[in-house]
Amino acid sequence: MPYDGAVVLLTGLPSSGKSTLARQAHERLLLAGRPAEVLDGDEVRRQFWPELTLSSADRSANLARIAALAALLARNGVLVLAAAIAPYSDDRKAMRVLLEGSGFRFHEVHVATPLEVCIERDVKGLYARHRRGEISKLTGVDAVYEVPAAPELTIDTSRMSVEDSVSVLLKGALGNAFEPAADR
Amino acid sequence: MPYDGAVVLLTGLPSSGKSTLARQAHERLLLAGRPAEVLDGDEVRRQFWPELTLSSADRSANLARIAALAALLARNGVLVLAAAIAPYSDDRKAMRVLLEGSGFRFHEVHVATPLEVCIERDVKGLYARHRRGEISKLTGVDAVYEVPAAPELTIDTSRMSVEDSVSVLLKGALGNAFEPAADR
Numbered sequence: 001m002p003y004d005g006a007v008v009l010l011t012g013l014p015s016s017g018k019s020t021l022a023r024q025a026h027e028r029l030l031l032a033g034r035p036a037e038v039l040d041g042d043e044v045r046r047q048f049w050p051e052l053t054l055s056s057a058d059r060s061a062n063l064a065r066i067a068a069l070a071a072l073l074a075r076n077g078v079l080v081l082a083a084a085i086a087p088y089s090d091d092r093k094a095m096r097v098l099l100e101g102s103g104f105r106f107h108e109v110h111v112a113t114p115l116e117v118c119i120e121r122d123v124k125g126l127y128a129r130h131r132r133g134e135i136s137k138l139t140g141v142d143a144v145y146e147v148p149a150a151p152e153l154t155i156d157t158s159r160m161s162v163e164d165s166v167s168v169l170l171k172g173a174l175g176n177a178f179e180p181a182a183d184r
Numbered sequence: 185m186p187y188d189g190a191v192v193l194l195t196g197l198p199s200s201g202k203s204t205l206a207r208q209a210h211e212r213l214l215l216a217g218r219p220a221e222v223l224d225g226d227e228v229r230r231q232f233w234p235e236l237t238l239s240s241a242d243r244s245a246n247l248a249r250i251a252a253l254a255a256l257l258a259r260n261g262v263l264v265l266a267a268a269i270a271p272y273s274d275d276r277k278a279m280r281v282l283l284e285g286s287g288f289r290f291h292e293v294h295v296a297t298p299l300e301v302c303i304e305r306d307v308k309g310l311y312a313r314h315r316r317g318e319i320s321k322l323t324g325v326d327a328v329y330e331v332p333a334a335p336e337l338t339i340d341t342s343r344m345s346v347e348d349s350v351s352v353l354l355k356g357a358l359g360n361a362f363e364p365a366a367d368r
Binding site: 078 | 186219221231232233235236249252253256257260261262
């Protein structure tokens, strides 16, 4: 395998910037010739297991399946950027255990944009729909987000440009993951 | 990408030898340093979308999701060996359209072991359970298997050793898929 597989989990509130960071990092990685994939929690659910709902149990199942999919890609040398709210510590821990136990580097990145900024961005209109009473159990509002206790990296996208955030992500969280295994 | 992705679909009756061929071919490919994965229809369903049943609609959905997963792997240079009954022509056609449309080579391999031999092998005890009336709608018995009209390759594992079948599979169906893209 020319590259070592690795997995980065971007976890945080809705509209915190997870997907944006993942996509931009992905673009830079591909430009650098580094095999990489984004697994976006919502998209992956829709494409692969649309039966899963947003209940607590199904959110856990979604992250567990994303972890299994990430392992399948990582063992083929892919750097996986998983962007998912992933609100529960235990689920994130299980993901780490699976991936580190399989010999891959795993980096938990807390996209710690403050709730007020997330509400203002409201990319998918979720906060607005919640305000109108159309949805409930919105993470960060009336559903718990268990803040990561010891993430490898914390990024507050309200205090840094997307470009800088991506640089921090790629340098801080991935280290030498750019380089072919043989060159290290 | 050092290798071109490609997808081989091994289709046939239960106990026809699909999974055995896929696993042995996988082993030889890995020994040759060629990134490869087996996607076994039953295992993938259990691991990733256990909500799907064995109804016609869910069998179609299973193959469609396997195709999407295969595309994700193939675009990272993986040679995917998908072993699935895949009883419906339209579903296999859709898989071909997706993968060829994405620029990957796709090979349909009909594992055409005669029903009598499959019944005799009965690796998973399905034919016996059907005889005892414990299950119904068993492909090849009381559920249709639409025989591939123009597969890239047909292998009858009752007339050839596993080793020879794997050689035929790797040479006939994969051609130069072993070699790094740059060497061709």
